[in-house]
Amino acid sequence: MAQQCEAQGVALRPHIKTLKSLEAAAIYAPLPMPITVSTLAEARAFAEAGYQDILYAVGLSPNKFAQVNALLNDAVTLTVVIDSTDAAAQLCDQAHQLDHPLRVAIEIDVDGQRAGVAAIDESLIAIAAKVATTPSLTFAGVMGHAGASYGCFDAVSRDQMAQQECQQVLLAAKNLADAGYPCTMISAGSTPTVLASASREGLSEMRAGVYATFDLVMAGLGVCAYSDIALSVLTCVIGHQKDKHWVLIDAGWMALSRDTGTQNHPLDCGYGLVCDEQGKILEGWYVAHTNQEHGVVKHRDGRTPDESFAYGTMLRILPVHACATAAQYHSYHVTQDNEHTHASWPRINGW
Structure with a gap:
C-alpha cells in the first residue's frame, strides 16, 4: 500500500479501524504518519501515543463536540467531516465552545453508496462558506470513500471505480476553489481502489484500512489471496x-x-x-x-x-x-x- 501511494506521488493516511491497535499500527502506520480513525476513542488512544494528525472519518454529531474539544486541547491536529447544511449550522453554532481551531472537511458522495454530498450539489458551497466564515473553524477540504468498490469483482471495474472516486473528489475541490474556498485536503480511498490503477493527480492523500489484515471479502473480490x-x-x-x-x-x-x-x-x-x-x-x-x-x-x-x-x-x-x-x-x-x-x-x- 505504501509503495502504491509513493508511486502515485500522494501521501498515505492509513485507517486504523480494523485492528485498533497501537502495536499493529507501529508496523503499517508508524509515527509520525497521519492516520484515519472511525471512533473518537481511537483518536484519544492514538493521540496519547503521539499521533498528531488525525482524521475522524465519520460524520460529526453534536454529542461528540466535547470529545473533539478535549482532543484539540491536547494539541492534536484533528479534522472532522460533515456533509449537510444542518451539520454545518450546528457545528458553527457551537464553535465558540472550542478552545482551539478545528479543521473541517466535507464528505463527498462518490458512488451513491452511503454518506456524503454530491460534487455538483448546490449545498456544497454553502457548507464551505458557513465553515470558512466561522471563528475557531478552518475549512480543510474534501474527502470521499468508494464503498461501492466492495462490489467490484474484477480489476477493470475496480480501476473504473478508483477513477470515478478520484474524479468526484477532484470535481468537488474544483467547484469549491472556483467559489473561493480552496482545499488543502483532497482525500480519497478504500483498500480496493487504492490498490487499483487510476490517476491520482491532484489528490493530497489516499486512505485505506482493511489491508492491514485483509479478509474473505477482499479475497472474494480478488484484491488478495x-x-x-x-x-x-x-x-x-x-x-x-x-x-x-x-x-x-x-x-x-x-x-x-x-x-x-x-x-x-x-x-x-x-x-x-x-x-x-x-x-x-x-x-x-x-x-x-x-x-x-x-x-x-x-x-x-x-x-x-x-x-x-x-x-x-x-x-x-x-x-x-x-x-x-x-x-x-x-x-x-x-x-x-x-x-x-x-x-x-x-x-x-x-x-
Missing part, C-alpha cells in the same frame, strides 16, 4: 451432528460476528472459511450458520467429516469481515508460526 489473510479465530471442535454431517465448534456469532458479506460473491463463505490449526484451508469446509456460542461447520458437497474434525481438534476460521470479527475481542494473540504466541496486543474498543 486467501493466504494473505493475517487474522483468524482459533476454535475447538466440541461435537458433531452425524446425521447432518455437521461439525460443532465453540465459535458462534459472538466470536465470528454476524457479518455475511460474501453472500453475494461467487463463493459464499458463510461466517468464515475453515482452516486447520496451522492455517491451511480445508477445502470446501465453511461455517454455515451460527448461534451465540456455537458454530456449525459443513462441507459444500455434504461430505461426512473425517478425522480432521475429531472432538477436541483445534481449527482456525478466516473472517468474512476482519473489522467485524476483530471487534469481538479485547486483544490479539500474535503468532509467527501459528503454534506459539509471541506477543499480545491490546485493542481499543468503544466510542
Whole structure:
C-alpha cells in the first residue's frame, strides 16, 4: 500500500479501524504518519501515543463536540467531516465552545453508496462558506470513500471505480476553489481502489484500512489471496451432528460476528472459511450458520467429516469481515508460526 501511494506521488493516511491497535499500527502506520480513525476513542488512544494528525472519518454529531474539544486541547491536529447544511449550522453554532481551531472537511458522495454530498450539489458551497466564515473553524477540504468498490469483482471495474472516486473528489475541490474556498485536503480511498490503477493527480492523500489484515471479502473480490489473510479465530471442535454431517465448534456469532458479506460473491463463505490449526484451508469446509456460542461447520458437497474434525481438534476460521470479527475481542494473540504466541496486543474498543 505504501509503495502504491509513493508511486502515485500522494501521501498515505492509513485507517486504523480494523485492528485498533497501537502495536499493529507501529508496523503499517508508524509515527509520525497521519492516520484515519472511525471512533473518537481511537483518536484519544492514538493521540496519547503521539499521533498528531488525525482524521475522524465519520460524520460529526453534536454529542461528540466535547470529545473533539478535549482532543484539540491536547494539541492534536484533528479534522472532522460533515456533509449537510444542518451539520454545518450546528457545528458553527457551537464553535465558540472550542478552545482551539478545528479543521473541517466535507464528505463527498462518490458512488451513491452511503454518506456524503454530491460534487455538483448546490449545498456544497454553502457548507464551505458557513465553515470558512466561522471563528475557531478552518475549512480543510474534501474527502470521499468508494464503498461501492466492495462490489467490484474484477480489476477493470475496480480501476473504473478508483477513477470515478478520484474524479468526484477532484470535481468537488474544483467547484469549491472556483467559489473561493480552496482545499488543502483532497482525500480519497478504500483498500480496493487504492490498490487499483487510476490517476491520482491532484489528490493530497489516499486512505485505506482493511489491508492491514485483509479478509474473505477482499479475497472474494480478488484484491488478495486467501493466504494473505493475517487474522483468524482459533476454535475447538466440541461435537458433531452425524446425521447432518455437521461439525460443532465453540465459535458462534459472538466470536465470528454476524457479518455475511460474501453472500453475494461467487463463493459464499458463510461466517468464515475453515482452516486447520496451522492455517491451511480445508477445502470446501465453511461455517454455515451460527448461534451465540456455537458454530456449525459443513462441507459444500455434504461430505461426512473425517478425522480432521475429531472432538477436541483445534481449527482456525478466516473472517468474512476482519473489522467485524476483530471487534469481538479485547486483544490479539500474535503468532509467527501459528503454534506459539509471541506477543499480545491490546485493542481499543468503544466510542
